[in-house]
Amino acid sequence: MGRQPCCDKIGLKRGPWTIEEDHKLMNFILNNGIQCWRLVPKLAGLMRCGKSCRLRWINYLRPDLKRGALSEAEEDMIIKLHSQLGNRWSKIAAHFPGRTDNEIKNHWNTRIKKKLKLLGLDPLTHKPIEQSEKLELPETLNFPQEQQNIQISTSSPSLDEMNESNLEMGSNELFQNSDTFSSDMYNPGLEDPFQNWIDSPIHWNLFDNLDDNFL
DNA sequence: AAAGTATCCAACCGCCTGCGT
């Protein structure tokens, strides 16, 4: 026999989280930490499945989350990383402390994709789009001259090509080689309070006897 | 002001991998 299932989904709440649910989850995790997501909703008094709690925590409640829109510099970096990593959003998000993979994925799908298309680049390959496809762009789009130049130039290097030399680089090297990023921006050298409490010797033995009560 | 349309993003779904039994 393997492990027990995360949840049976019977009688579990779905949809948007309420403030009360957020408080329960936040308080529980801050007080007890995370050992087993399957146990979190039961212990926190939530009618949610563990996966839902995990998602809510990672994407919304984590204290180290950075709020607000992504900057131009962050967008540029996402494009660079995407040209190297593809749709590996969690890997891309790992380069942006405080940002989530979901947030970056959403931003890519809603904004950056369009931006690249307007620049005449295929969001998948980061290569110039074929001329025929460009003709399908609405005529009302008024490109600045420099963007028009990029659009019609099929010989200009794509972001992918420009970054080929960075393929095997680690994040720090990438930041150091970027015009718009410095390593200080995302490695500020400050202690990460969230990581501190995750790493802290939380009393995991609190969970030792839970199986008897809940399983 | 109302209706229609576009955009954003939180949350869910289902698959994959690693690991416990």
Add this chain to the structure above:
DNA sequence: TACGCAGGCGGTTGGATACTT
């Protein structure tokens, strides 16, 4: 070694909001 679950991940959806007509 096989089985089956937990956690992680990427794709997708649908409700809320903003914008346009």
